[in-house]
Amino acid sequence: MTRNIYLGKRVKDTGKKGLDNLREVRDICEAILNDYKRGRIPYAKAMRRLVFLRTTVIKRSEKLVGKKRKAYAIVRRYEERLRKIRR
Template sequence: MSRKNRNIYLGRRVKDTGKKGLDNLREVEDICKAILADYQRRRISYAKAMRRLVFLRTTVIKRSEKLVGKKRKAYAIVQRYEEKLRRMKK
């Protein structure tokens, strides 16, 4: 199986709804919440939490695509959680 065709999962605790992979905004927000919760419980470091959020953001929208509709909202959700994580570190 080629790398392009594989589904990307960032955690096992967030239940996949609908189709496989990221297909709605609720899944994106739930994954972000799970990453922040892992950081708060000290299961993962700040650097790893930030890497996961950045990876999620780059998964949601590719560089060559325009930010439209749900992708724009998903991108904004991930950015909001990145800011929350930055504030938690201070």
């Protein structure tokens, strides 16, 4: 039995339940970044959410091929953007 993990309420779920396409990954990352920019969450919480998305939803133990590799790269880019915004 797999459980669905949701990181936010503002990102619309498209397709199947949970993350099943790259647009959802990008939208969640964008929502986390926007929450930080607007002061809704501190930097540490924003970074924890991105790391959680990268490590839990896109499991590193699985082989990173195709969509998983692209999703992993998307989250890493948003982590870097968050670091740059903080400086």
